Amino acid sequence: MLTILFDGVAYGMLLFVLAVGLCVTLGLMNFINLAHGAFAMAGGYLTVLLLNRYGVSFYLCLPAAFIFCGILGAVLERTLYVRLYDKSHLDQVLFSIGLIFISIASVDYLMGASQQIVNLPSGLQGRMEVLGASIGVYRLFVIVICGLLTIGLQYALSKTRFGSRLRAAVDDGRVARGMGIDVTRIFSVTFAIGSALAGLGGALGTGILSLDPSFPLKYMILFLIVVAVGGTSTITGPFFASILLGVADVFGKYYDNILEPLGKLIGVELPGIGAFTIYILMVVVLIVRPQGLFVRGASR
Amino acid sequence: MSDIDADKVRARASLLAEGRWRWPEVLFWAVAASLFFLVPTKLTLLSEIMILGLLALSIDLVLGFAGIVTLGQGAFFGLGAYTAALMAKHGYGAAPLLGFIPINDPLLGLVGGAIVAGIVGFATSFLVLRGSDLTRLMVTLGVALIVEELANKLKWLTGGSDGLQGVLPAPLLGKWDFDLYGQVAFIYAFVILFVMFLVARQLVNSQFGMSLKAIKQNSLRSRTIGMPVNARLVTVYTIAAMFAGVAGAMLAQTTQFASPDMVAFHRSADALLILIFGGAGYLYGGLVGAVVFRVMQDFLGGITPQYWQFWLGVVLLLLVLFVRGGILGLLRNGRDKFFPKSGKD
Amino acid sequence: MTVVLETRNLVKKFGGITATDNVSFKLHKGARHALIGPNGAGKTTFVNQLSGVLSPTSGTILLGDQDITGWSARRRAISGLARTFQINQLFADFTPVQTIVLAIAERESKGSEWYRPAGSRSEYVDEAVDLLRQLGLSDVMDQRVGSLAYGRQRLLEITIAVAAKPHVLLLDEPAAGVPESERDQILEVVASLSPDVALVLIEHDMDLVFRFAKSISVLVNGALFVEGTPNEIANDPRVRQVYLGEEELLHV
Numbered sequence: 001m002l003t004i005l006f007d008g009v010a011y012g013m014l015l016f017v018l019a020v021g022l023c024v025t026l027g028l029m030n031f032i033n034l035a036h037g038a039f040a041m042a043g044g045y046l047t048v049l050l051l052n053r054y055g056v057s058f059y060l061c062l063p064a065a066f067i068f069c070g071i072l073g074a075v076l077e078r079t080l081y082v083r084l085y086d087k088s089h090l091d092q093v094l095f096s097i098g099l100i101f102i103s104i105a106s107v108d109y110l111m112g113a114s115q116q117i118v119n120l121p122s123g124l125q126g127r128m129e130v131l132g133a134s135i136g137v138y139r140l141f142v143i144v145i146c147g148l149l150t151i152g153l154q155y156a157l158s159k160t161r162f163g164s165r166l167r168a169a170v171d172d173g174r175v176a177r178g179m180g181i182d183v184t185r186i187f188s189v190t191f192a193i194g195s196a197l198a199g200l201g202g203a204l205g206t207g208i209l210s211l212d213p214s215f216p217l218k219y220m221i222l223f224l225i226v227v228a229v230g231g232t233s234t235i236t237g238p239f240f241a242s243i244l245l246g247v248a249d250v251f252g253k254y255y256d257n258i259l260e261p262l263g264k265l266i267g268v269e270l271p272g273i274g275a276f277t278i279y280i281l282m283v284v285v286l287i288v289r290p291q292g293l294f295v296r297g298a299s300r
Numbered sequence: 301m302s303d304i305d306a307d308k309v310r311a312r313a314s315l316l317a318e319g320r321w322r323w324p325e326v327l328f329w330a331v332a333a334s335l336f337f338l339v340p341t342k343l344t345l346l347s348e349i350m351i352l353g354l355l356a357l358s359i360d361l362v363l364g365f366a367g368i369v370t371l372g373q374g375a376f377f378g379l380g381a382y383t384a385a386l387m388a389k390h391g392y393g394a395a396p397l398l399g400f401i402p403i404n405d406p407l408l409g410l411v412g413g414a415i416v417a418g419i420v421g422f423a424t425s426f427l428v429l430r431g432s433d434l435t436r437l438m439v440t441l442g443v444a445l446i447v448e449e450l451a452n453k454l455k456w457l458t459g460g461s462d463g464l465q466g467v468l469p470a471p472l473l474g475k476w477d478f479d480l481y482g483q484v485a486f487i488y489a490f491v492i493l494f495v496m497f498l499v500a501r502q503l504v505n506s507q508f509g510m511s512l513k514a515i516k517q518n519s520l521r522s523r524t525i526g527m528p529v530n531a532r533l534v535t536v537y538t539i540a541a542m543f544a545g546v547a548g549a550m551l552a553q554t555t556q557f558a559s560p561d562m563v564a565f566h567r568s569a570d571a572l573l574i575l576i577f578g579g580a581g582y583l584y585g586g587l588v589g590a591v592v593f594r595v596m597q598d599f600l601g602g603i604t605p606q607y608w609q610f611w612l613g614v615v616l617l618l619l620v621l622f623v624r625g626g627i628l629g630l631l632r633n634g635r636d637k638f639f640p641k642s643g644k645d
Numbered sequence: 646m647t648v649v650l651e652t653r654n655l656v657k658k659f660g661g662i663t664a665t666d667n668v669s670f671k672l673h674k675g676a677r678h679a680l681i682g683p684n685g686a687g688k689t690t691f692v693n694q695l696s697g698v699l700s701p702t703s704g705t706i707l708l709g710d711q712d713i714t715g716w717s718a719r720r721r722a723i724s725g726l727a728r729t730f731q732i733n734q735l736f737a738d739f740t741p742v743q744t745i746v747l748a749i750a751e752r753e754s755k756g757s758e759w760y761r762p763a764g765s766r767s768e769y770v771d772e773a774v775d776l777l778r779q780l781g782l783s784d785v786m787d788q789r790v791g792s793l794a795y796g797r798q799r800l801l802e803i804t805i806a807v808a809a810k811p812h813v814l815l816l817d818e819p820a821a822g823v824p825e826s827e828r829d830q831i832l833e834v835v836a837s838l839s840p841d842v843a844l845v846l847i848e849h850d851m852d853l854v855f856r857f858a859k860s861i862s863v864l865v866n867g868a869l870f871v872e873g874t875p876n877e878i879a880n881d882p883r884v885r886q887v888y889l890g891e892e893e894l895l896h897v
Contacts, residue, residue: 089433089434095617098617105610221438283442312767315743319762517737518736518737524734526752527751
């Protein structure tokens, strides 16, 4: 039980690192970037390449993925995304689906369609006993890294000059502009950091998430749920949303055949609930709190 | 006094002009029908294009006219496909409805597909109404993924990932079996598409259609003139789901097969792209887009599938960045440029 | 005189800010009432609550003798409460005729008719044309709304509200941003509206207010500061002080 909870938290925290960039960019520019997962995929594949083909240490792959995706994000933001800010949400959606298609096709062409397996360093393999629960060392590592990142982000957001400008810009872009804050530049930097985090998450998640060319599509719904449930005005909202989602998903997969006795009773073979938990969660949240679970006050 | 009367006559005429048939429309349908004789070897492909076009048309109703961005129209397409396929599979040899309509009758299958898709569309429309574009994307996508998972997991009903085999629709109107050359399928798809198109055309040119366009332009104002905005959106979303259900049912019947592929994300995305290619808000956009899309797919996809997806992505980027309103938008701009407006229209 | 619209102890808070502070207000049938006050006094917030765009934190709103506090904007609209917006809320791709026919069809609950083409009810079209003529828009009635001059759009904004045949009409700065030369036309239009309709005018232009209003309320910091006839208001030293204070601020 504790083990499942632990796995769920690890998964959730990973999800948070993957999705937080999307939340902030959405809150800042009201820009829907469905292709956010493509950056995570880039980070994942970079790790696979460096690790499996060139034997670079996994621990070095992580910062490499962070930097590479950060630069990739910055370049794409300046060249392509910047043209889309004043367009409709539909255009943004189409544009980012286009990017997804291009990324999927390119990765498929270059790396093949099969799922990639990463050989984790021996230090991260195996399990250990904590409080009577069996815990995967790798998942503990994920939790620690993501936890540190979260604390770092929260600190940067609440204590630094950039953070306060960013918060002002998210709160009300027009007012912030009026106060002389260069919102466009803040956005560029945030976009790059968000992409970098996604890349890091992708690299970190190579052992948990299944990495193949369809990655950006497969996880798109998860990111959307994190944003919709957690809101875009804080990072604590998406954080708790991610944890909730991660735990729910892992629990659902573990108790996949919970409906089997009921199915036997009514004489129908009921499907496992594992694939549906996150959607059930999504629907419940929408019915109970249409503005999102962790959103304060009215949403835009 | 006569001045006022002239104004009224003019106003009535200009309002009614929106729904009048014009010669390019007549030409379009005439050409479509004549393809039966012009390219008799490609009838199966043409039926498929018409079905795709109908799916894209259903998206046009919600997106082009009511302004709801959806990533999950494939859900209703798939529901229609499975409903019609199950009716055709299990209806074979079963007791007929009302004593004379076989359960596996194709037209009954269309009705069944439309009803099931409509019910799910109605039920989920309330989730779609809530919140912003982002929640709409999430809900529509989520619903499609749920339907896809169900199609995969409910093996006893759907045949799981292998799909549903043994789909045997009765002869059309009790007379014509779906033949290998796709002749019956073509005529069937053409007639159904045309009828559904006429319904859609009537809808968007009516007062109801006006109110949808109004909501898309300004929902605050629509509400403050007393329009029940949510009820209108629920209605159009449900109708569009039924349209998609009919399209799916037709695909299952003409290919005598249903599989989770018919619900997959790419189905929703393709249909959305088809509409955007053609141009949203014209009703014809989906139909024109479907032709271009399939021709492109045959050409580029013939090289490698990845190649197709890559160029599809590139075309999308170019479309968003440089071409507003798709093919029909381009045509309209061209017309306005070379044949400046003579007052109204 | 019958009261057509009333608020009792209306309060609206945004976080720590009280935008509407305990406002109790009565509007009589056929009133020509102006709501004035310095910038940020909460006039638009007040109107937004009356029309159902915002819901109040506490207090009640009555339309006639019905409590409409919990009603949607839509229900208020079909019950005879219409409004215009300070920022135009128009259908840019429609023509004025289409816009007004739509408003009339919604008023008559025929907006969901799908089996006959829009515009086939000629009585709606005729009424729309008459109305547009009355408000001086007949020369542009089949041009695209988005391409009309700003003053014309302002008039259309009023026409939409009038088309609902309201008992109460709230006009939120109808002349805002309109060139000096076209302001008179808007005032004329407003003055020509049926004497049965209770009008509330929110306006900054004092000249316009004093030419139009038979009674005036002054809002300051969200609260009702003083009410009276134009004469009383004009000679009230406190009101002058409020406005002079603002003038001074504006000149700094």
